[in-house]
Amino acid sequence: ALGNTTAATGKGFAIGSAVLTSLSLLSAFTTKAGLRSETGGSSGKIDIGEPVILSGVLLGAMLPFLFAALTMLSVQKAAGAIIIEVRRQFAEIPGLREGTAEADSDTCVAISTQSSVEEMILPGLYAVLSPITVGFLIGPRCLTGLLGGAIASGMMLAIMMSNAGGAWDNSKKYIEIEGAKGGKGTATHKACIVGDTVGDPFKDTSGPSLNILIKLMSIISLTIAPLMEGDDDWEVWYYGLIPLGVMVIGTYYVYVMYWQEAQDITADPLSGSKQENVKLVEEDVIEVDEA
Numbered sequence: 001a002l003g004n005t006t007a008a009t010g011k012g013f014a015i016g017s018a019v020l021t022s023l024s025l026l027s028a029f030t031t032k033a034g035l036r037s038e039t040g041g042s043s044g045k046i047d048i049g050e051p052v053i054l055s056g057v058l059l060g061a062m063l064p065f066l067f068a069a070l071t072m073l074s075v076q077k078a079a080g081a082i083i084i085e086v087r088r089q090f091a092e093i094p095g096l097r098e099g100t101a102e103a104d105s106d107t108c109v110a111i112s113t114q115s116s117v118e119e120m121i122l123p124g125l126y127a128v129l130s131p132i133t134v135g136f137l138i139g140p141r142c143l144t145g146l147l148g149g150a151i152a153s154g155m156m157l158a159i160m161m162s163n164a165g166g167a168w169d170n171s172k173k174y175i176e177i178e179g180a181k182g183g184k185g186t187a188t189h190k191a192c193i194v195g196d197t198v199g200d201p202f203k204d205t206s207g208p209s210l211n212i213l214i215k216l217m218s219i220i221s222l223t224i225a226p227l228m229e230g231d232d233d234w235e236v237w238y239y240g241l242i243p244l245g246v247m248v249i250g251t252y253y254v255y256v257m258y259w260q261e262a263q264d265i266t267a268d269p270l271s272g273s274k275q276e277n278v279k280l281v282e283e284d285v286i287e288v289d290e291a
Contacts, residue, residue: 004166004203011162011208018211019155025218026147032225033140046144052233056134056145063130063146064154067123067213068161068206074119075201080263081111118258125250127213129243131221137240139233143221151214158210165203168195 030036035046048054085107095101135143172192174180181188228236 004169008163008166008203011203012159014208014211015155015158015162018158018215019151022147022151022214022218025215025222026144026151029140029147029218029222029225030144032222032229033144034229035140035144046141048145050141052138052142053145056138056142057149059134060146060149060151061153063126063150063217064157064210064213067127068157068210070123070126071119071206071209072201074115074123075205077119077258077263078112078115081115082108084263085111118254121258122251122254123209123213125247127216128220129247131217132224133240133243133247135221135224135228135240136242137234137237137244139231139235140225140228141233143228147218147221150217154210154214158207161202161207161210163203165199165201165207168192168199169203172196 030046046053048057086103089103089107090097093101093103096103131143131146134146172189172195175182175186175189175192176184183189
């Protein structure tokens with residue numbers, strides 16, 4: 001519990017550092033892209049009221065939520081795959097349930113490692129190609145709005161996830177250790193278990209990953225800024241179709257290869273109906289709680 005509180009405090013500093021870094025990179029981008037002078041004076045090309053820039057702000061504000069949703073789903077899929085493997089081992093390895101046999105932990109580690117690589121394809125694709133697509137397809141002004149929206153919403157979302165995840169985790173520990181609200185087995189305890197299940201990827205996966213998202217998008221934008229210096233809106237839109245096409249193809253590939261087949265963690269690895277397996281899962285949970 002103390003570790004979660006300390007981690008949440010440290011993550012606040014990390015988020016603040018990422019935001020300051022991204023703002024510095026955004027300022028450098030506007031200068032390199034010719035949107036303001038070297039001395040820092042505005043060239044009159046950036047006005048939040050213009051539809052092109054406001055559209056970029058709205059699109060950028062959406063990206064952290066999309067990125068966080070993808071990483072949350074990735075955690076769910078990896079955990080589901082490990083659950084299926086663990087249940088298979090209980091069914092196929094004699095003596096494992098009684099504690100007289102060794103479990104095959106290497107397979108679970110391999111599943112986790114493979115999932116971590118496969119599930120990062122889509123978020124990584126969006127994080128790298130989104131600023132390139134918007135910058136060339138629409139223009140550097142829209143990209144400025146995109147970065148501003150992503151930094152603003154990403155900071156708020158990361159702070160919320162880091163603190164809420166730790167709070168949900170601590171609430172479950174508070175009930176289990178201190179016996180608060182009736183202790184284990186109560187409806188409150190079950191609700192806190194659900195909250196902790198969501199809170200762990202909140203504070204350990206999606207929240208910290210948003211720091212990387214906003215910094216990566218800012219660095220990519222600054223890198224390509226000289227290529228779009230002085231460009232007007234939609235001037236080189238045909239170049240933007242290339243990264244856009246890569247994103248569409250990559251999305252379709254990931255869907256077909258990794259997302260199309262839904263996992264069924266209640267399926268029996270050997271035999272039996274789905275209802276019987278749900279009962280087995282519930283019995284396993286009861287045994288763990290009693291232990």
